[in-house]
Amino acid sequence: MYEFEFKRPGTIADAVAALGAEEAQALGGGQTLLPTMKQRLAAPEVLVSLSGVPEMQGVCMDDAGRVCIGGATTHATVAAEAADNYPALAHLAGQIGDPAVRNRGTIGGSLANNDPAACYPAAVLASGATIVTNAREIVADDFFDGMFTTALDDGEIITEVKFPVPEAASYQKFLQPASRFALTGVFVAKFPGAVRVAVTGASEEGVFRWTAAEEALSADFTPDAVAGLAVSPDGMISDLHGSAAYRANLVKVLTKRAVAAC
Amino acid sequence: MTKVTMTVNGKSVSGAVEGRTLLSDFIREGLRLTGTHVGCDTSQCGACVVHVDGKAVKSCTMLAAEAEGAEIKTIEGMANPDGSLSVIQQAFQDHHGLQCGFCTPGMVMSAAALLAENPSPTESEIRKYLEGNICRCTGYHNIIKAIMAASGQSVADVAAE
Known part of the structure; x- marks a missing residue:
């Protein structure tokens, strides 16, 4: 892959600032982006890893009974920690890729990439989930905008996804x-x-x-x-x-x- | 170049890496630990699996800089302290779980990660866990047997020969 400058901020605010650079790109778990960069199909000048941002990690329930998942949470963590409150979502996460991929790949990375064959977009759209970014909240029906395209602006980060839990x-x-x-x-x-x-x-x-x-x-x-x-x-x-x-x-x-x- | 520091097989190591240096390259070329193999370099084959903070990860699809501060375990860290083979490694030998051996480091690391989270997996759980590890020699059956044996279970019922 081509050379780039690597940054690993510790807060959402620092990540947003780092993504303000020219040709900057956010890195989730890298399970799609790194292979893409190896093939030189992507060549960011600044790569901003989101793996060191604790406030974007983890699974919890909010007061409205929604399952809330930090944008940098891995598929393996979702498979384990959403199992009690939203089993179908946990089951989906546990079928993505293979175990080693699930230990790196993240929900935010999957959604921001919007691969036409990815699993998470189906869960988000069917659940009527809300995508929370550093700037705003986007409802699922407004988020996906065609193959590999979303409503995210340049430098906007998915910090959390809130899933209403179906019957x-x-x-x-x-x-x-x-x-x-x-x-x-x-x-x-x-x-x-x-x-x-x-x-x-x-x-x-x-x-x-x-x-x-x-x-x-x-x-x-x-x-x-x-x-x-x-x-x-x-x-x-x-x-x-x-x-x-x-x-x-x-x-x-x-x-x-x-x-x-x- | 950035300096990274991590613990590899219990030893603190550091080195200068480019942003684009892969963890697999740092391990193989920076540390000269060449037991971790790079087969496909596209995160399909699993020959490069190592443990990062206890979890199986494809080291060809992670940047070395992202392992800053992490605890890494490679195949070189799997043997017993006296140098003898660990239970999993010995089981691979006993059950002929390898032929050319190229995939074996990744297989052993994945097997160890599986047994750490599930000490008595069923045959089907083992096969499912190894979906990201490709072997072109054995046809997998002997690998499954080795992992069944390493977990203290009978191998008599493992499917086809």
Whole structure:
């Protein structure tokens, strides 16, 4: 990788200041960014590690009953510490990558990167979570802005993510075994009076809500409720691992499985 | 260049690194501890797994500067103090858990991390934990047997030969 200046601030304020430099880039756990830099597909001049900021670490509950996760919290920590309060989210975190990747990769890094096949975006969107940054709070429906694009401004850091806890939820990941990302993944979250369904790995626009399924499941929360719905392959990802039609079919199959598992 | 200081296999070490120096490069070239192998350099294969503050990490996908102040353990730190093989290492030998040996340092470090958090894993838990460690020789069965044996469990029921 190309040379860069490395910084490891100890507070959010110092991290924000460091990211004010020209061509500066935040580093979460580096499980995507470092391989990308090795391939010279990214070449920041200043790399600001967020791993030394204690106020961005950990899992807790707020007064509103939300599970709050610091932006620099690793997948392994979420898998262990969210298990009691939001099991479906903990289960999702425990299936990302492999154990060594989960010991480094962070929730903030995953969300800021918004890989179209990443798992966390599905949980955030289906839960209606709130992304907290150093500057503001962004609701999930406004955060994801297409493949590898988010509402974050340059130098803005995800400091925390707040997840409302559904009555029941399940994430079904159809594993792409080489990358260990989702070939397609569906997160179903059942709240009182409303069901949210978020799909990752399928659309060329990145994570999205399957609103037709949400309506059907809000009326009748059974796997068969989505049986009659059609998923269009238009705009779905098509690659050597699966055609657009294959992914469109997976969306429905995985939604049914998620509802059955709730 | 930045100076980094960390504890490696119980010994305090320091060295000058560039921002872009990988932990694996610092261990291999800075400290000359070449037991940690770099197979794919893309965080797929797991040959470079070391423990950072007790957790298994792919050292080719972590910057040396990020290990400032950390406690690192590599394969060189796995043997018993008298130089004899540790229980896990001996089990790999006894059960023929290696052929060419290239993946073995990473396998042993992952196995040790697994047994530290789960002292009696099932066969399927072991296979799942090793998803990030690739071996092209053994077909894995003997590695699974070695880890079952190292955890004091019977290897008789481990699937296919």
